[in-house]
Amino acid sequence: MITYKQITRDDPLYPGECRLRERVLLEPIGYDIQKFIEAYPGFEERFEHFVATTSTPGGDRVIGCVLLLRETDRPGFGKLMQMAVDPQRQGEGIGKRIVIEVESKAFGEMGLEGLYCHAQTSAVSFYEQLGWQPEGEEFEEAAIPHQKMVITRPPVASEQVPVSDW
Numbered sequence: 001m002i003t004y005k006q007i008t009r010d011d012p013l014y015p016g017e018c019r020l021r022e023r024v025l026l027e028p029i030g031y032d033i034q035k036f037i038e039a040y041p042g043f044e045e046r047f048e049h050f051v052a053t054t055s056t057p058g059g060d061r062v063i064g065c066v067l068l069l070r071e072t073d074r075p076g077f078g079k080l081m082q083m084a085v086d087p088q089r090q091g092e093g094i095g096k097r098i099v100i101e102v103e104s105k106a107f108g109e110m111g112l113e114g115l116y117c118h119a120q121t122s123a124v125s126f127y128e129q130l131g132w133q134p135e136g137e138e139f140e141e142a143a144i145p146h147q148k149m150v151i152t153r154p155p156v157a158s159e160q161v162p163v164s165d166w
C-alpha cells in the first residue's frame with residue numbers, strides 16, 4: 001500500500017526523502033543534499049515536504065517526493081521543486097498522485113492562487129496531463145533544458161459564472 005503525506009525535517013522519513021532527491025535529481029548534476037542546501041541557503045527549512053511511502057519489512061520507505069515553496073516572488077503562487085519518483089516505481093501513477101495531493105493542500109488550506117515549477121522538458125507532458133500549462137520559452141538550468149509550467153486554482157462552484165451570464 002502506498003501512503004501520501006506531508007512530513008517535517010524531524011520526521012524519520014526525511015533522510016529517505018533526501019536520499020531519493022539525491023539519487024534521482026541531484027547526483028546526475030553532481031550535487032548532493034549538502035551542496036543543494038549550500039546553493040539555496042535558507043530554502044530547505046522553508047519547503048513543505050511531501051512524500052509517498054511504501055511499507056517494507058525494514059520499515060516505511062520513501063518512493064516519491066516533492067517540495068513546495070509556499071511563498072515566492074510571484075504573489076499568491078507557490079513553487080514545486082525536486083519532484084522525484086523512485087526509478088523502480090516510475091509509471092505507476094505515484095508522481096501524479098503526489099502532485100494532486102499538493103494541489104489539494106495548496107488550493108485548499110493554504111489558499112494559494114496558483115502553482116508553478118521549472119520542469120525538465122522531458123517531464124513537460126507529465127505536468128500537462130495534470131492540467132498544467134507551459135509559460136514562456138524553454139531555458140537552461142543546471143545545464144538541463146527546462147520549461148516553466150503553471151496551474152491556477154480551479155474555480156469553486158460559487159465562483160463559476162452562471163450560465164445566464166454567458
Ligand SMILES: CC(C)(COP(=O)(O)OP(=O)(O)OC[C@H]1O[C@@H](n2cnc3c(N)ncnc32)[C@H](O)[C@@H]1OP(=O)(O)O)[C@@H](O)C(=O)NCCC(=O)NCCS
Nearest residue numbers: 083084085090091092093094095096119120122123125126
Ligand atoms: C517525472 C516523474 C516525477 C513522473 O512520476 P511518475 O510516478 O513516473 O509518473 P506517473 O506514473 O504518475 O505518470 C502520470 C502520467 O504522466 C506520464 N509521464 C510520466 N513521466 C513522464 C515523463 N517523464 N514524460 C512524459 N510523460 C510522463 C505517464 O505516462 C502518465 O500518463 P498516463 O496517466 O496517461 O499513464 C518521474 O518519472 C521522475 O521522477 N522522473 C525523473 C526525475 C524528473 O524528471 N523529475 C521531474 C523534474 S521536473
